[in-house]
Amino acid sequence: MRTLRTRLGFDQRELQSRRAFFDIQDEDLARLAELRELALKHMDDINEEFYTHLLSHPETKRFFPDDATIRRVKRLQREYFLGLFEGRCDLEYVENRLRVGAAHEQIGMSPRWYIGAYRKYLSQLLDRFTNELPVGEGRIGYDSVLKLIMFDMSLAIDAYIAANLETLGRHQAAIRELSTPVIKVQDRILLLPLIGAIDSQRAQQVMETVLLRVIEEKAKVMIIDIAGVPVVDTKVADHLMKTTAAMRLVGAQTILTGISAQVARTIIQLGVDISAMPTLARLQDGIELALSMLGQQITKAST
Amino acid sequence: MVETVQSWEVPIAREDDIVLVRRKARALAQERGFDAFAAAALTTAASELARNVWVHAGGGKAIIEELTDGYRTGIRMTFVDEGPGITDVERVLQGGFSTARSLGLGVSGTRRLVEEFDLQTAPGRGTRVVIVKWTRF
Amino acid sequence: MNAHGPIPILRVGSNLLTTVHIDLHDTVAEAFQQDVLLAIERTGATGLVIDITGLEEVDTYVARILADTGRMAKLMGAQTVVVGMRPEVAATLIRMGYMMEGVETALDVDEGLTLLIERQAKKRRST
Incomplete structure (x- = not known):
């Protein structure tokens, strides 16, 4: 099985050019690694607040039919969240983020909902950063996390579209078969x-x-x-x-x-x-x- | 946005090189999931155009590229020679020349096998043919 | 049967059977044509089955070699049937506009030989 990354032709060169476009510098990643402490401290309350938000809207609530699902996605969400503060943005990181997009396509959650969910995340982070960090530091830290989250979003959308096209391809193959019933x-x-x-x-x-x-x-x-x-x-x-x-x-x-x-x-x-x-x-x-x-x-x- | 993932250059200096060009095209098409019909179309087109280079210019080269548009794989093949060029391009593209040496139907037929086809030539200035074929959905 | 090229030719009754399993290019193609015609001359065969199951692609050059060989064989009194063409090969030739008119075809070697034998029997009955 080829990785999502290779299927999308996402190589080192693509990574460089996209990082450059999103302006993700090594200093940004180092800064995020330094903020890991703070992230760990707030991981659980941010996560809870995040899911309260998602579960209070019928459009997103339907993706979490039972408690088991909610427990599972909360665990995944924690991993995702901590991933932002690991100080890395390499090809393995890309593969990981692409999977997020593909998984959303699989459950039928379209980009408008998870873009909205990203927004919630950013608000929460802005809130914690402003409250707990000195003014300048909070602003710079927020800028770094904003870059990485936007970068993630671009990957999730790429993967979503690719997975969607593959689904479409399978449907077309089925229609082809139906339209030539030998x-x-x-x-x-x-x-x-x-x-x-x-x-x-x-x-x-x-x-x-x-x-x-x-x-x-x-x-x-x-x-x-x-x-x-x-x-x-x-x-x-x-x-x-x-x-x-x-x-x-x-x-x-x-x-x-x-x-x-x-x-x-x-x-x-x-x-x-x-x-x-x-x-x-x-x-x-x-x-x-x-x-x-x-x-x-x-x-x-x-x- | 179309990008080249990797590329190979195969010189066409002997008739046997036509086979090498075709084999490379076939191997790549099969590895990248082209179905049997698409693979046969691409390799046959490669064969026609490589032969064209050999017969009409006495040699040249083929450049084979693996492409991606982010979602699908494409194969682009460029055939370059510094031979006499083609005088009556329109007629060749319509398959007008069906001489014993295969120009004409070969080139015009090739066009129907691929998604993109571009021919640039001028008398005395050589010929450059580019074809592209994409995986199907 | 003696062949100069790498493609063997077998005798099956009054017909010849040859299986093309390698690229028909350049010297191979010429040797193939030569071997087939000499074999007809030597055996007086009245039919020829060319099996191309092994060919993954047939460009217009190879198609022409096959068609020409058939026409040459006919001049010598042998009917040619091309058998075993793969679906993707047929589709490609047709898309290129190369219909291979004048070349008889059959599904596989069995069908090809049957076709020749039936035709030869009919001919004998009518003469």
């Missing part, structure tokens, strides 16, 4: 009922899916039924011809069925030549043709 009619005969519009992206998916299925099933004939395709124009006809040509290269024949009167008229009027494949009006005739190509025929089952 059915095995009989040994060595496959059927693809095409339903809905066909653009070039879908046409490519169709071609890839049928090629894979033909090889998997060692099919000889692929019936493509286009009764459910609303518009058959030159482009769609071209895609169908290409699929037929690809089928031929792997040694399978294509039969096109579901040609309505309207489609027949369009194809001829557009001057599209689809004579390379047998075409029929009815799917049932297509299946019979496919069987005869394999030297078989439909016989009534004797009961």
Whole structure:
């Protein structure tokens, strides 16, 4: 399993440039390490206050359904909080923060809520720093922690978007599968009922899916039924011809069925030549043709 | 924002080098999770363009780069030669030249296999072709 | 069967079977073509099955070598069937606009040989 960091292409160079942009100097990190004492002292009250805030809003409360969850996230939150005061901001730190973003995507908490939560943190820190540190020191310390928290936020959002895109990719793969439902009619005969519009992206998916299925099933004939395709124009006809040509290269024949009167008229009027494949009006005739190509025929089952 | 993660340069000085270019492209595509169709498209494009460099310029080089836009992996391949260049670019891009030596369909077909395609050439000034292919969602 | 190149050619009845498992480039491609044609000449084979299951990619150069070999074999009276093309190879060639017209194809070696044998039987019946 590759780390989130490498999946996002986050390397030493990216770390340098981002640290530079967020103006995180070594002095900032050293200062935060010095504030660790103070952080430890307030860790628990800050944490309690933080969760009181989150649990008092229905939008965020729903992410913490039971006490066990709350105990677990409180523990994680303490780790996160102390991480700010360790005086480091290296690649391991980055990996750690990216996980936070990915975890939020997983539970479905979108950035607007945790950006709001970060705000709460900052307020609390500002409050403790102003109350317990000399004026100048408090301000400088707050500036350092602000830099690191903003840096964390940028990482969490990166990870959130990446995880979101991956989820989207999985959904699209599922939709792809649903939009090209290849059915095995009989040994060595496959059927693809095409339903809905066909653009070039879908046409490519169709071609890839049928090629894979033909090889998997060692099919000889692929019936493509286009009764459910609303518009058959030159482009769609071209895609169908290409699929037929690809089928031929792997040694399978294509039969096109579901040609309505309207489609027949369009194809001829557009001057599209689809004579390379047998075409029929009815799917049932297509299946019979496919069987005869394999030297078989439909016989009534004797009961 | 697209960044280069790492890059390799493969000289094309002999016909066998076409195979090396293609193998490098295939290995990288497979390591980075390109599916079989995308990997075949990329390596075939690499093969066509490397052959182009060899046949029409007698040699040159290929630069292979691994890219990231923060979310997906891309592979960029740049083919550079200092050969005679192409006079009729439009015709080549439309696949007009289908001579026995494969220019034409090779170049125009390659364009349909990748997401980005750029060809720069001038008579006597060599040719530079850049292609990019990204992992799919 | 004697071959100059690294690609072996087998005799199966009145047909020849060759499995391309390495890159068809340069001298290999020429030797392959030469070996196939000489084998047809020597055996009087009436069919040729070229199995390309092992090829992960076929560019237009290799596609042309295959198509040309088929055409040359035909001049000598042997029908060629290319078998075992991988799905991604077929999709790539088609996307490039290379339909390999004039080349007969079949799913695998068995299908290819069956196709040739059926055709030869039909021919014998009609003459």
